[in-house]
Amino acid sequence: MAIPPNVSPAAFNAALDAWRDAVGPEWVFTSEEDVALYRDAYSPFWGEPEERVASAAVAPATVEEVQAVVRAANEHRVPLYPISTGRNLAYGGSAPIYSGSVVLDLKRMNRVLEVNERNAYALVEPGVSYFDLYEHITKAGLDLWIDPPDPGWGSVIGNALDGGAGWTAYPFRDHFGAHCGMEVVLANGEIVRTGMGALPNSKSWQHSRWGYGPWVDGLFRQSNFGVVTKMGFWLMPRPEAMMSSMATSEREEDIIPMLDALNLLENQHVVNGSTQIFQGGRGPAGSAAWTIQVPIYGPEKVVRAQMDYAKAKFTAIPGVKFVEGELFRTPLTPEQLSRVRLVNFGIPNLSTFAMLGRNPGAPDPAGGHIGFSPIVPRTGESLLEFKRFYAENLPKVTNGENLGITGPVYMTCWERTLVCLIMFPIGRDKAMNAKMRHAFETWVRLAAERGWAEYRAPAVYQDLVADTYSFNNHALRRLRETLKDAIDPNGILSAGRYGVWPKHLRKT
Amino acid sequence: MTSRREFLQVAAVTGLPVIAAGPVNAATAMGVWPLRTDIHAVLVDRRHAASRSVGARLASTGAQVQAMADADITQVWLHQIGPAWRERPVPIAGLTARSALFCLEQLALSRGLRVVFHGEHILYPDGRTEHSILRGAQRAQVSARDLTRAGPQWPAAIAEALARHRQNPRPERFGPSDAALEPALPPGAQLLTSWIIAAT
Numbered sequence: 001m002a003i004p005p006n007v008s009p010a011a012f013n014a015a016l017d018a019w020r021d022a023v024g025p026e027w028v029f030t031s032e033e034d035v036a037l038y039r040d041a042y043s044p045f046w047g048e049p050e051e052r053v054a055s056a057a058v059a060p061a062t063v064e065e066v067q068a069v070v071r072a073a074n075e076h077r078v079p080l081y082p083i084s085t086g087r088n089l090a091y092g093g094s095a096p097i098y099s100g101s102v103v104l105d106l107k108r109m110n111r112v113l114e115v116n117e118r119n120a121y122a123l124v125e126p127g128v129s130y131f132d133l134y135e136h137i138t139k140a141g142l143d144l145w146i147d148p149p150d151p152g153w154g155s156v157i158g159n160a161l162d163g164g165a166g167w168t169a170y171p172f173r174d175h176f177g178a179h180c181g182m183e184v185v186l187a188n189g190e191i192v193r194t195g196m197g198a199l200p201n202s203k204s205w206q207h208s209r210w211g212y213g214p215w216v217d218g219l220f221r222q223s224n225f226g227v228v229t230k231m232g233f234w235l236m237p238r239p240e241a242m243m244s245s246m247a248t249s250e251r252e253e254d255i256i257p258m259l260d261a262l263n264l265l266e267n268q269h270v271v272n273g274s275t276q277i278f279q280g281g282r283g284p285a286g287s288a289a290w291t292i293q294v295p296i297y298g299p300e301k302v303v304r305a306q307m308d309y310a311k312a313k314f315t316a317i318p319g320v321k322f323v324e325g326e327l328f329r330t331p332l333t334p335e336q337l338s339r340v341r342l343v344n345f346g347i348p349n350l351s352t353f354a355m356l357g358r359n360p361g362a363p364d365p366a367g368g369h370i371g372f373s374p375i376v377p378r379t380g381e382s383l384l385e386f387k388r389f390y391a392e393n394l395p396k397v398t399n400g401e402n403l404g405i406t407g408p409v410y411m412t413c414w415e416r417t418l419v420c421l422i423m424f425p426i427g428r429d430k431a432m433n434a435k436m437r438h439a440f441e442t443w444v445r446l447a448a449e450r451g452w453a454e455y456r457a458p459a460v461y462q463d464l465v466a467d468t469y470s471f472n473n474h475a476l477r478r479l480r481e482t483l484k485d486a487i488d489p490n491g492i493l494s495a496g497r498y499g500v501w502p503k504h505l506r507k508t
Numbered sequence: 509m510t511s512r513r514e515f516l517q518v519a520a521v522t523g524l525p526v527i528a529a530g531p532v533n534a535a536t537a538m539g540v541w542p543l544r545t546d547i548h549a550v551l552v553d554r555r556h557a558a559s560r561s562v563g564a565r566l567a568s569t570g571a572q573v574q575a576m577a578d579a580d581i582t583q584v585w586l587h588q589i590g591p592a593w594r595e596r597p598v599p600i601a602g603l604t605a606r607s608a609l610f611c612l613e614q615l616a617l618s619r620g621l622r623v624v625f626h627g628e629h630i631l632y633p634d635g636r637t638e639h640s641i642l643r644g645a646q647r648a649q650v651s652a653r654d655l656t657r658a659g660p661q662w663p664a665a666i667a668e669a670l671a672r673h674r675q676n677p678r679p680e681r682f683g684p685s686d687a688a689l690e691p692a693l694p695p696g697a698q699l700l701t702s703w704i705i706a707a708t
Contacts (some may be wrong), residue, residue, distance in 0.1 A: 033681035037617055041610075041688035087614055089688075107618045127618070131590065153615060342582070350611050354579035357607025358690050358699060367607070367689035427689050 001030045002055035004079055004100040006504075011076040012055075015102075018072035019058045023065045027108070029057040038086065038103045040095035042368035042426050044433050044440070045460060052095045052459060054081065057103040063185065063229045069104060070227065071189040073492045080104045081494055082227045084126035084158030087151075090370050091162060092459025097496035098505070104227065106155075112136045113230065114206070117144055121180060121206040123232045126157040130348040137235075144235045145346030147172040152348020157231045163222055163456045165413035167343040169272040169297040172236045174414055176221050181205040183230035184220055187488035192226070206232035222456070223480075224494030225487045241303045242345065243327040244273065244295035247314040255290045256380030257317045262292055263378055265313060266415055270306045272297055273344070277383070277410040277418070294322075295344065300329065366404070366427035370436070370461075372443045374452040376418045383410060386420045389450060397442045403435055419455070444468065457498075466499020481506070545569040545671040547704070549588060551576060551602035551612075556700055558629070558637075558663040559603040565667035566601075579605035581612060593619045599706035601625075601670040603663070606701045610687040616705045623685040625673070625704035627666065629655070633696035637662060643685065644704065648672060666702045673704050680708050 003012050019028050029035060038054045045051040060066045073080045081101040086094030094103055110127030115137060122133060122144075130148040133156055137144050147166035149159055160175035172178050181195040195211035196204045209217075219225050247258060255277075265271040273295025280289050294310050296303045304327070311322045328336060332345060342349045358365055376382050390408050398405065407422035422443060424436045441464060447453065448468035457465040469476055480500045484491070491502020501507075545566065552563035554575040563573040574584045581589075589612065592598050597619045602608065606628075613623050625644030631637050639655035639662065641648075650669035658665040685703075693699060 031681055033683040036683035039684065041684070041686075085618065110618075131586070135586070135590070153611070349580070349582040350585065351580045351582060353607040353611050354605070357579050357605055357610075358693075359579065359605075363695075364692065365690050428686075429692075 002035070002053075002100065004055045004102060005098075007076070007078055012078060015072050015076040015078045016056070018075075019069055022068035022072065023058060023060045027059040027061070029059070038083075038094040038105075040089075040093040040459065042089050042093065042370060042458075043095065043460070044370060044424075044426050044437050044458070046426075046428060046430075046433065048430060048433075050460070052092070052097060052099045054094070054096055054103045055100045057105050059105040059108050061108040063109075063183070063191065066104070066106070066109075066185045066227055066229055067189040067191065070185055070187060070492070073102070074187055074189070074490055077490055078102055078492065079495050080492055082106060084155030084161075085129055085153070087129075087154045088158060088162060089368075090458060091456065095459060097459050097462060097494065101495065106227075106229075109229065115140065115142060115144065115235075116206070117142045119207060120144055120235045120237050121232055122146075122156075122235055123181075123206055123230060124156050125230060126155055126228060128156050129153055130156060130159075134346070134348050143238045145172075145238050146235060146348070147175065147178070147346060148343050148348035149175070150343050151350045151352045152343070153350060156233060157228055160231065160233070161221055161223075161228060165274075167274045167341070168346055169236055169239070170266070170274075170415065172234065173274055175233075178234050179217070179231055180207070180209045180234055181232040182217055182220060182228050184226035184228050186226050187490065187493050191229075206234075219483065222498040224497040224500055225483065227493065236297075236346070238330055238346075239297040239299075241300040241327055241329050242273070242295065242297045243303050243307055243325055244293055244344070245307060245311070245325045246323045247292045247294055247320055248290065248323065249317070249320045250289050251319055252290075252384070253380075254317060254319055255383055258290060258292055258314065258320060259378055259380045259383065261310075261313045261317065262294070262412075263416070265294075265310050266412075270309055271295070275412045277412070279387075300327065303327065366425035366429075366432075368426035370424050370426055370440065370458045372407075372422045372424070372440055372447075373419050373454055373456065374447045375414075375455050376420050376452055378412065378416050378418050383418060383420075385450075386418075386452070389446070390420075390422070393443075393446055397439045397446070398435070401435070403432070403439060405436075405439060420452075462496065462498050469499075545571055546599055546674055547571045547601045547670060548592060548598035549574060549584075549600045550670070551581070551584060551600065551604055551608065553579065553604045553608070553700070556603075556631075556698075558631070558700060561663040562603045562667045562670070562702075565664060566671055569671050571601075571671075576604070576608070579608045581608050585611075585615065590615075593621075597621050597707045599673055599675075599704060601673065601702075601704045603629075603666060603670075603700055603702045606687050606690060606699060609685065609701050609703045612705055613685055613687060620707060621705050622682040622708050623687070623703055624676075624680070624682060624706045624708060625669070625702070626685050626687070627652075627655075627669075627702040628691075629662070629666075629700045629702065630693060631698045631700065632694065643682065647676065648704075670702065670704060673706065675706070676708065682708060 079101040081096035082104040083094050106126040109125040111125045114123040130152040147168045149164050149166045164175050166173040181197045184192045194217050196202045196208045275293045278291040314322045404425045409421040411419045453468045454465045549572045550566045551574050552559040567573045626642040639652040648669040655662045
């Protein structure tokens, strides 16, 4: 049995005994085989000393059990690493940031506590996956959509807390932005409810986000200040229709007015769907050829009118063509479902893995991946600058080798910005993984020099990325550390998550 | 709330509807078969003849055979395996792409099920097939040598091994299968993965 670092065997055994009492001995995992299930399958350090691994796991089923586990960990100074479903592959999966931590596995807390159709919200526990919520809503026949990410097996709460995004309409695809109220167990075992939930017998916990006084929900996003045990989410009423058209141009420089048009349409709330910006493939060989998807959700009459307005804006740009797409009335027919991208219609799926695995289009894939995804202002000039940045630096980053790095993919997860995704294949070849690590680390540093940084990072790179947010001698990090010391003075929760370490583990 | 005993209890086969994207070829069935199997559902990849053959043979044992169009398990998960596992942690098996096993294994872990049998079959362009059994060979009573000896009839031998699955009276612990990633293969070669996911 592994022992967490800086914890004596006696203290660890005392914590294990306390957890067995609290959750039942069958839900405390210490065998090598059980603990191995919490390894990160996509770790770029797989099988190397730097791989982040757990020492044990404990799986409570209720908030009271979470409290008991946290209190025992605090008493015996045992580091915990809470996970929801632990399927956050490419961002660390179930593996802790601080090697040797005990995984606090919340998968058994999998109740959909409430779905309210009239006010379009849900209240869930951390073990509820997008599949679970979709099935609950479908079975109940409710006229609501969820907004699943790709893939859809992850936790609704976990994805929101990690800063994930989906593929339907704004604001629902901003998963943390669409939340309303949370319940949190602090490191001392105390329960806090945020927003209107702080009112005993509150009748508006999932109705009103801000509550009264300073808003603290953001402290629990990408953080290690507490264990979120309940969270509310606003859901999209099933839209009557969805239509996705395409604006295309064959000139490189046209991306500048095209993105200006898209921004205007999005900021006017005319275009509300998640778009991707593709380059190449549609114009003459060698041309720049941009294609922007223009998806709109809403009542059919409104969608058609908004699409006419969007078409007018795009076609006012010389050289830009607008190809109207099919209008889908919801719910879709089985035939329609077989040829659309399901996440755009609120349906969770796992097709990503079929694409990442061996298939006719990828005869020799690594299977795993990590992503570098900096946030870039959404202007054509910025996009072209990133495109040049990528092309100029790729040989430097890879030492001229073809490592199978792909990108950039330009996505519009959030308003006013682009996510410029670069993908790195990860396998079991240690030498190749070392090259990927070098490439990833170099991209992070080069991008930061241009003023771009990631919104989210793989577990092993959360320190590296946090280092780039260094304005005023890392003032933001120091503020977070001040908060960490106050909220979790023994530093038992998720040490190192997003670059925030407890006092006894700080390097500086 | 589910107790650990219920969590781990393997139930008898239940009759959920088949949602196969296409029928398996019953004409490929041959040989003598177990009258019944504990396997609840069998997933096959209809792009591969060997996989279709395994499905056809196991269909006669009472298992529900799901023929997937590719490695995407979404529809099978939503309509068959997910609902079945919400009721009971029934064993399932398959001959599929590795990524299909990986997805099902990840989903199985939260139901207390593990990969208890894992074989790999590399199909070379010249018609040869190379076999390896990575887990569960003894209980399935099959070896890579048996499969090699079977020549082109190896899908029948794998189908028999899968059909023989019974709940192990002596609980075993298994770690992850490492189906997450894809091994390097020679040009033109393809990989099929045989597996059983069951309570341990």
